[in-house]
Amino acid sequence: MQTKTVQTDLEYISRRERRRAVESVLATLSAIRGAEQRYLDNVPDNLQCSESFEVGERAVETLEEIIGLLTEVY
Secondary structure: HHHHHHHHHHHOOOOOHHHHHHHHHHHHHHHHHHHHHEEEEEEEEHHHOOOHHHOOOOOOHHHHHHHHHHHHHH
């Protein structure tokens, strides 16, 4: 039910407001990507082959892709 309300609300906002919403999402995603990258940068060498490190690397790569795609669209 919540999703339908959000979808209906988005139909009636201006392109400028949608752009601001996307910019807010981009800022949040960039902040998360930056935090994850800082985590990776501080992982000791002996733990850089760990599953946790690999998950972090995939997260950074995926966030970068998403940010790039959103930037292209908007």
